[in-house]
Amino acid sequence: MIERTVEFLRWLPNEIITLLIAMLPIAELRGAIPWALTGGGLTWHQAYLFAAIGNFLPVIPLLLLIEPLSNWLRGYKAFDIFFAWLFARTRRRGKLVERYEALGLALFVSIPLPVTGAWTGAVAAFVFGIRLSYSIIAIIAGILIAGVIVTLASLGVMETIKAIGIYP
Numbered sequence: 001m002i003e004r005t006v007e008f009l010r011w012l013p014n015e016i017i018t019l020l021i022a023m024l025p026i027a028e029l030r031g032a033i034p035w036a037l038t039g040g041g042l043t044w045h046q047a048y049l050f051a052a053i054g055n056f057l058p059v060i061p062l063l064l065l066i067e068p069l070s071n072w073l074r075g076y077k078a079f080d081i082f083f084a085w086l087f088a089r090t091r092r093r094g095k096l097v098e099r100y101e102a103l104g105l106a107l108f109v110s111i112p113l114p115v116t117g118a119w120t121g122a123v124a125a126f127v128f129g130i131r132l133s134y135s136i137i138a139i140i141a142g143i144l145i146a147g148v149i150v151t152l153a154s155l156g157v158m159e160t161i162k163a164i165g166i167y168p
Helices: 002-009 014-023 028-037 045-054 059-071 077-093 095-110 120-127 133-165
Strands: none
Touching: 002 014, 014 028, 014 045, 028 045, 028 077, 028 133, 045 133, 059 120, 059 133, 077 095, 077 120, 077 133, 095 120, 095 133, 120 133
């Protein structure tokens, strides 16, 4: 997915490509930072900054639109099935958020694994009824922590690959 996105956006500066990759659900900054450090040629602090900003950009629209949009789309059977599945799945996987609310939301978003980023965090904030202001702060904190983890992990992997002579 990232390769196709980059190929389509190749005419843009790498900083903007990093920002756009980080905005995508699933990829988020977990995909943007490694790409920025390898294919994008950005420094670690540029990769972190553009990925964190890009990962946060969709958060406020998501938080503001998820309820009215899901309510409207649930009038269609296929979307009703999808949202029932999504919200049930979020409740099952969001025990941390349910128990600790905003703090749990920050921790949930900060875990750099699939389906634990800002997009799912916005859904979890809605499902568990966390206030908008707390949700925004918690998701920002989670993004910043996840960015540090992914950046450090990416740099460690790159150094290991360099040490064994695979990457220049």
